[in-house]
Amino acid sequence: MKHTHNPFIRIWHFYIEGFRNMTWGRTLWIIILLKLFIMFAILRVFFFQPALAGKSEAEKQHTVATSLSGERVDKPAE
Amino acid sequence: MNEMIQETLVGWSRSQFALTACYHWLFVPLTLGLAVVMAVMESIYVKTQDEFWKKAAQFWQKIFGINFAIGVATGIILEFEFGTNWSNYSWFVGDIFGAPLAIEGILAFFMEATFIAVMFFGWNKVSQRFHLASTWLTGLGATISAWWILVANTWMQHPVGMAFNPDTVRNEMVDFWAVAFQPMAITKFFHTVSSGWMTGAVFVVGVSCWYLLRGRNKRFALASIRVASVVGLVGILTVMFTGDRAGIQIAQNQPMKLAAAEGLEHGGAGAPFSIVPGIEVPKALSILATHDTEGVVPGIQDLLNGYTDNEGNVHLSADEKIRRGRQAVNAFAEYRKTVNKDSVTAIQARQTFEENQAYFGYGHIEKKEDLVPNITIVYWAFRIMIGFGCLLTLLLCLTLWFERRGTLAQKRWMQHWGVWSIPMVFLAGQAGWVVAEVGRQPWAIQDLMPVGVAVSGISASSVQVTFCLFLALFTILLIAEIRIMCKAIKNFRMED
Numbered sequence: 001m002k003h004t005h006n007p008f009i010r011i012w013h014f015y016i017e018g019f020r021n022m023t024w025g026r027t028l029w030i031i032i033l034l035k036l037f038i039m040f041a042i043l044r045v046f047f048f049q050p051a052l053a054g055k056s057e058a059e060k061q062h063t064v065a066t067s068l069s070g071e072r073v074d075k076p077a078e
Numbered sequence: 079m080n081e082m083i084q085e086t087l088v089g090w091s092r093s094q095f096a097l098t099a100c101y102h103w104l105f106v107p108l109t110l111g112l113a114v115v116m117a118v119m120e121s122i123y124v125k126t127q128d129e130f131w132k133k134a135a136q137f138w139q140k141i142f143g144i145n146f147a148i149g150v151a152t153g154i155i156l157e158f159e160f161g162t163n164w165s166n167y168s169w170f171v172g173d174i175f176g177a178p179l180a181i182e183g184i185l186a187f188f189m190e191a192t193f194i195a196v197m198f199f200g201w202n203k204v205s206q207r208f209h210l211a212s213t214w215l216t217g218l219g220a221t222i223s224a225w226w227i228l229v230a231n232t233w234m235q236h237p238v239g240m241a242f243n244p245d246t247v248r249n250e251m252v253d254f255w256a257v258a259f260q261p262m263a264i265t266k267f268f269h270t271v272s273s274g275w276m277t278g279a280v281f282v283v284g285v286s287c288w289y290l291l292r293g294r295n296k297r298f299a300l301a302s303i304r305v306a307s308v309v310g311l312v313g314i315l316t317v318m319f320t321g322d323r324a325g326i327q328i329a330q331n332q333p334m335k336l337a338a339a340e341g342l343e344h345g346g347a348g349a350p351f352s353i354v355p356g357i358e359v360p361k362a363l364s365i366l367a368t369h370d371t372e373g374v375v376p377g378i379q380d381l382l383n384g385y386t387d388n389e390g391n392v393h394l395s396a397d398e399k400i401r402r403g404r405q406a407v408n409a410f411a412e413y414r415k416t417v418n419k420d421s422v423t424a425i426q427a428r429q430t431f432e433e434n435q436a437y438f439g440y441g442h443i444e445k446k447e448d449l450v451p452n453i454t455i456v457y458w459a460f461r462i463m464i465g466f467g468c469l470l471t472l473l474l475c476l477t478l479w480f481e482r483r484g485t486l487a488q489k490r491w492m493q494h495w496g497v498w499s500i501p502m503v504f505l506a507g508q509a510g511w512v513v514a515e516v517g518r519q520p521w522a523i524q525d526l527m528p529v530g531v532a533v534s535g536i537s538a539s540s541v542q543v544t545f546c547l548f549l550a551l552f553t554i555l556l557i558a559e560i561r562i563m564c565k566a567i568k569n570f571r572m573e574d
Contacts, residue, residue, distance in 0.1 A: 018199025024140070024566065025198070028147035031558060036151060038551060043158065047544050050161035051534035052169060061247045064169045067531055068247065069411030070442065 088533050090541040091163040094548065096515070098155050100508055101552040105149020105559075107507050110224065110271055111278015112142040113217025114309050115302075117210075122305075124210050130572075134298055136201070137570055138282065139213070141563060143198060148559040153227070155548065163541060167522050167532035172248035174240050174257060175230050182226035190219030224274075225267050232263040234523050235514070236331045242438075242526075244413055244431060262331065265323045272316035273507055279310025280470055280503040283477055285567055287496030290487055298572040300481055303496075307478035314471050322366070329367035329375065332524060335517035336367060337378045338451045339460040345377035345385075354461065378453075382446050396446035403440030406431050410438070439526045448528075451519040459512035466506035473499050 004010060022029070052060045116138040123131035157179065160168045168175070196204060196212035204212070233239075239256030240249040251257060283306045286299035328336050337345065340352055340363055348371060351362030364373040368388065376385045376393070384395035394402075409431035416424040443449060473495060480486035486493075518524060522532035 014199060014203065015195060018195065021199075024562075025143065027562065028144060031555075032147050032150065035148075035551075035555065039151065039155065039158075043155070043544070043547065047540075047547065048158040048162045050168075051163075051165035051536055053161075060169055061245075063535075064166050064247045065410075065414050067166045067535070068170070069407055069414065070531070 087536070087538040087541065088530050090538050090545060091159075091533050092529060094163065094541055094545045095156065095159055097545065097548055097552070098152070098159065099511065099515075101548075101556065102149070102152045102156065103507060103511055104504060104556070105145055105152060106220075106224070107274035107277035107504075108145045108281055109142065109149060109220050109278075110217070110274030111276065111281065111309070111313070112138055112145065113213075113220055113278070114275050115278055115282050115306050116142055117213045117217055118305050118309060119302075120210050120213050124206050130297070130301070133572055134301060135213075137298075137572070138302070139197065140566055141285075143194075144559065144562050144566060146194065148555050148562075152552070152555070163534055163536065164522070164532050165534040167527060169248060170527060170532070171233075171523065172240075172246075172250055174233060174237075174249055174251050177251065177254070178226040178230045178233075178258070182223050185222065190216060190223065193219060221271055224271055228267045228270055229258050229263045231514075232260065232266050233257055234521075235266075235518055236260065236262045236327075237523055237526060242435065244410055244428065245417070262324075262327050265320050265327060268316055269320035269324055272313045272320065273510065275313030276310050276317060276470065277503045277507055279306040279313060279474065280499050282306035283310065283474065283496050284498075284500035287477075287493040288567070291490065291493045291497070295570065295572045296487060300486065303477050303481050303486065307474045307481065310470075310474040311478070314467070314474065317467065325366045326369065332518060333376050334378070334381050334449060334451065335456070335513075337376060337381060338453045338456040338517055339513055341453050341457045342375065342377040343379050345375045345380050347372045347374050347388075349373075349375035349377075352457075378450055382449065396440075396443075396449055399437045399440040400443050400446065402434045403437040403443065405441070406434035406438045407441030409434065436525065439521065439523070439528055439531075442528050442531050443520070448520055451517050456513055456517045459509040459516065462509040463506050463513060466502045466509070470499055470503055470506065 004013075019025075019029075052063060055063065116135050119131050119135035119138060122128075123135055160175075193212040193215040196209065197216050200209050200212060237249075238260050239251060239253035241252050242249050257263075282302050286302040286306070289295040289299040325336070336342075340349075341355070342349065342352075342363070347364065348361045349363040349367070350358035350360050351366060352358050361371045363375050364371055367373060367375045370388070374385075374388045376387075381393075382396045384393055384398070386392050409427045412427035413424055413431055416427060476492060477486060477496060480489055480492060520528045520530070522529045
């Protein structure tokens with residue numbers, strides 16, 4: 001490790017050296033990165049759009065209020 | 079037809095959430111438990127300066143690292159599902175659910191991520207004590223993470239510290255401390271985390287028993303069993319104590335869950351505990367639920383038809399709760415319709431809503447039988463959890479006993495039991511969550527919002543597609559974890 005008093009550079013070197021010296025850990029990092037890519041770049045973007053996304057606050061309130069006061073509101077109790 | 083589509087949508091959305099949560103819960107308890115075992119071993123190393131303990135700690139850190147790498151961020155998918163599949167719920171809970179999850183993400187995750195790097199990269203680069211502190215703080219970070227997740231989960235089981243605003247259609251937090259430190263959350267936290275210690279400990283015992291069966295790494299295996307058995311027994315004692323507390327709290331706040339877990343149709347004073355169908359321990363359920371041999375425990379029919387408890391309080395029938403719930407729902411709809419047009423009607427509607435608000439969720443229940451969760455699943459999951467828990471307690475006591483007497487290496491039956499206890503401890507943990515989550519059906523939020531209302535207005539087929547995607551992704555991850563872990567375990571050599 002290069003000797004320096006700058007704490008940020010020392011932390012940077014600490015991490016870089018740690019990653020360089022990894023043996024079995026590299027496979028795990030590949031798995032982690034692949035997993036995060038699938039989760040955030042594929043699943044989140046193409047399959048998990050929030051159902052209320054794109055609506056204004058008032059529209060969101062209205063959508064949820066409609067579900068909460070749904071079709072059963074006028075049914076009498078048994 | 080519409081009801082069928084709705085049931086399919088709710089069913090698939092619930093299945094997807096259950097699948098994700100079950101997979102997530104394979105990784106989390108092992109992380110929590112291994113963190114303690116490896117930190118104890120490193121502490122022994124720092125105290126004794128014996129290189130043996132350093133190597134032992136490093137091996138379990140490697141296993142911890144594999145589990146952490148595969149499991150990390152699997153919980154984030156649950157948050158995706160809240161937004162997509164459960165958007166009504168997500169809006170309705172407002173910041174109450176969001177705040178603990180945000181704190182979890184910012185504080186605990188970053189703490190964990192910082193110290194885990196020091197733990198893995200810092201051997202021989204930072205002082206022994208700083209490294210040891212980092213190892214403990216890695217575990218503490220994971221534990222704090224668990225705290226906030228469990229606070230959010232407990233709020234769904236017992237909502238407190240909030241007020242519903244019919245204008246924004248959201249619950250607003252009025253008492254952060256009530257949400258974060260309600261007794262049920264504290265109990266759930268210690269119960270869940272200590273079950274994680276047990277999982278990690280039993281895993282270490284199981285792997286060590288495998289080494290003994292193979293005649294390898296004998297000193298390492300026996301030393302690991304010694305440490306893990308103690309950690310596991312501390313864990314199981316905490317599980318038992320908090321389980322007792324949880325029994326009382328569930329009896330008070332979610333009596334239907336308790337009745338379903340016991341398959342108790344008709345309760346009363348001096349209720350028996352069912353070991354299996356046909357075998358009962360007299361008065362034991364009353365003791366568990368009330369700490370009183372003659373305590374009243376309501377059965378399913380009592381809860382549906384109304385009953386009077388020990389203190390003489392009359393509990394409403396399900397029909398009456400549904401009637402009041404429908405009044406609340408009608409008043410809510412009326413308030414929303416008139417709030418900007420007719421202030422007198424709006425004020426009256428709001429007053430009626432507030433008078434019946436406690437039963438709001440019941441207004442969406444079609445018939446009272448819908449308030450009963452699946453009894454078969456909850457009953458047997460409860461018995462799997464307790465039954466396996468008892469077997470694992472016995473295992474940890476015996477391994478510690480034989481190890482202290484120096485005879486464990488000769489007892490092959492004990493070693494086989496140790497290996498087979500690994501799937502057992504994971505099944506016990508999963509069964510515990512099944513009791514907690516299936517047992518509270520039909521509620522997404524107890525008494526306030528049933529799952530049928532919490533679900534988004536999306537197509538069931540889109541949920542089916544993502545269910546299959548998750549099943550494939552998680553299965554691949556699980557296979558990867560098991561293969562990498564088995565390879566690491568097989569390749570490990572430590573001279574005796």
